[in-house]
Amino acid sequence: MSAPVLSIRNLNIDYIGAEANFRAVKDVSFDIAPGEFFGLAGESGCGKSTIAFAVSRLHRPPALIRTGSEILVDGRDVLELDKDALRRFRWREVAMVFQSAMNSLNPVLTIEAQFYDVLHTHKGMSREAARERAAELLKLVDIPPDRLAAYPHQCSGGMRQRIVIAICLALNPKLLIMDEPTTALDVVVQREILQRIDVLRKRLGFAVLFITHDLGLMVQVSDRIGIMLEGELVEVNDAQTIYRSPQHDYTKRLWASMPKLHGDQIRPEAGA
Amino acid sequence: MSENQPILALDNVSKIFGRANQPIYAARSVSFGLHAGRTLALVGESGSGKTTAARLIMREYHPDEGRLLFRGEPLGKASAKAIKAYRASVQMVFQDPFSSLNPAHTIRYHLERPLRLHQRQLGGSERRAAAEALLERVKLDPKLIMGKFPHELSGGQRQRISIARALAVNPQVIVADEPTSMLDVSVRLGILNLLNDMKKQDNLALLYITHDIATARFVAEDIMVMYAGQIVEWGAMDSVLDHPQHPYTRLLLAAVPDPDRRFDAAQPGELEQIETIRRQSALPQPDIQQVGENHFIRPIPDMVLG
Structure with missing residues (x-):
């Protein structure tokens, strides 16, 4: 494997x-290779979003990353970056699509103005250049x-979501973080967006x-998957192994709680 | 009442919004019946008209065409007393357990209020006992929960309260509109199992509205697929899911996450084909075709049955 893009x-x-302090993320370690699709799964409150925010240092107090932790993007420790370096790092190296991202667009600005915002701030582009680049980016996500x-x-909601993704790709990031990007969309639109990604x-x-x-x-959609439980990463493996032969008891129980579309229906015991 | 008479039925109901010269059919010629002891699932994407159907049943909307029948009787011009009886018989569980409970009131208030309104003969101590029995039915401990406020409970606990509140008036029909979509996968099954148990114990007729077809299969015997206000395919659950006949149903089923199939890139022309299916499925389709023992569709033009 080549050097990981995120470590x-x-x-x-x-x-x-x-x-008392609440430990939301407990001694978690994993790598993502360049070009890899890595999934992080777990129920609400297990710490998966906390990790997502920490990677681009978007976490806010009372969240505190303990010393000894390392987040390396392309070999550089994100936790060591000063304010200016952090500004250059965000969006250019790591871009993030938030949960309800379709509501994260500014309602009083046109789509063009929101592209210009990113392209001007980070690349100093003129209005004309930004317009051209924005049109290219929209084409990537099938929007005229x-x-x-x-x-x-x-x-529409699906269109807004694709626009946010296009804005995320504006600076050719090495890593795209997507936190529940399609939860608010219906399945047909969800499939279209993930196929596109x-x-x-x-x-x-x-x-x-x-x-x-x-x-x-x-x-x-994933190449590899990590399963989180109460702040701990309990199992990491390639996607098919997680599906076909889950090792951790919690992963097995997660699968047992998913109703099936065809064939024998699951019959979990009461209280499971 | 005969075996086949539904407790509640929509008979060719349409609900029209928009201007007279540009009508938008939120529901178009919708017909279905809810039977005691059975669950009917209504599935479709957002905007397909699922919630409009629920609102028509709850009498939040009145049909522009067609009739709502309760025990075979049309409800259009029923008396105020009959309407109140109807409200006690038909209850709803909402999608969002965070906004469907009043944050300023305790759980006791939420459970005793429907009893106070619909079962006036009960005295104070009887009412308290009834509220406790309701909490026990939904597997919550009255001692721990009764005095709490909604914000002190988890999403799953709140949805159990919503179900208990719906059961308070001994309904015959429960309409559950996406009752688990805001809950974690790990607590969804508990809520679905609870609805199933209540259905069996009380011989309830259940309408389960969802966009999650896998959970629909888990709780319901029958299914209807709705698109652009029309029910495009309906029938016995496994017949529809294993042998979908309508192109839109196939499209919907193909998009359901399935770990056995990896996502492939869209084929050339696939997106156009999806657009064509959507456009044609949205046109009014008055014909109904039977494609199986208990399985019907509204065919669209040029449809090849497979």
Whole structure:
């Protein structure tokens, strides 16, 4: 395997409390190779989003990353970056699609203005150059360039989500973090978007950190999967192994809680 | 009441929004019946009209065409008393357990209020006992839960409260609109199992509305697929899921996450084909075709049955 694009070592994150601290992430270590689609699964509160935020240092107090933790992006420790370096690092190396990302567009700005914002700030592009680049980026996600003049409310949810992804790809990041990117969309649109991401990462070569609690979906799109339980990474393996021969008891129980579309229905015992 | 008479039925119901010269059919000629002891799943993507169907049943919307039948009687011009009886018989469990409970009131209030309104004969101590029995039915401990406020409970616990509240008035029909979509996968099954148990114990007729077809299969015997206000395919669950006949149903099923199939890149022309299916499925289709013992579709033009 070539040098990993993201390497997390002994990551410990606490939420500081008045009386006691809550350890949300417990000694987590994993790598993501360039171009790899890595899935992180677990239920709400297991710490998966906390990790996502920490990777681009977007975590806020009371979250505190403990000393001894390492987050290396392309060999550089993100936790060591000063303010200016961090500004250059975010979006250029690691871009993030948030959960409800379709609501993260500014409702009073046109799509073009939101592209310009990123392209001007990070690359100093002029309006004209930014418009051209934005049109190219929209084409990547199958949106006609005439939508640049539209406002977010004039686009459907799936379209807005694809626009956010296009903005994320504006600076050719090495890693795209997607935190439950399609939870608010219905299955047909969800499939279209993930197919699109899969094609783009193969063409452009970025890696993906994909976070969801939908294990079935995750197995379909990911190369490797990590399963989290109460802040710990309990199992990491390639997607098919996680599906066909899960090792950890919790992974097995997660599978047992997913109803099936065809064949024998699961019959979990009461209280499972 | 005969075996085949549904407790509640929509008979050719349409609900129209928009202007007269540009009507938008949120529901178009929708017909189905809910039977005691059975669960009917209504599936479709957002905007397909699932929630409009629920609102028509709950009488939040009134049909622009067609009739709502309760025990065979049309409900259009029923008396206020009959409407109140209807409300006690038909209850709803909402999608979002975080906003469907009043944050300013305790769980006791939520459970005793429907009893106070619909079972006036109960005295204070009887009402308290009834509320406790309701919590026990949904497998929550009254001693721990009764005095709590909604924000002190988890999403799954809150959804159990919603179910208990719906059961308070001894309903015959429960409409559950995406009751598990905001819950973690690990607690979803508990809620679905609870709905199933209640259905069996009380011989309830259940309408389960969802976009998650796998959970629909878990709880329901029958299924309807809705798109653009029309029910495009319906029938026995496994017949529809294993042998879908309508192109839209096939499209929907192909998009359901399935770990046995890896995502492939869209084939050339695939997106156009999806658009064609969507466009044609949205046109009014008055014909109904039987394709199996208990399996029907509204065919679209040029459809090849396979």
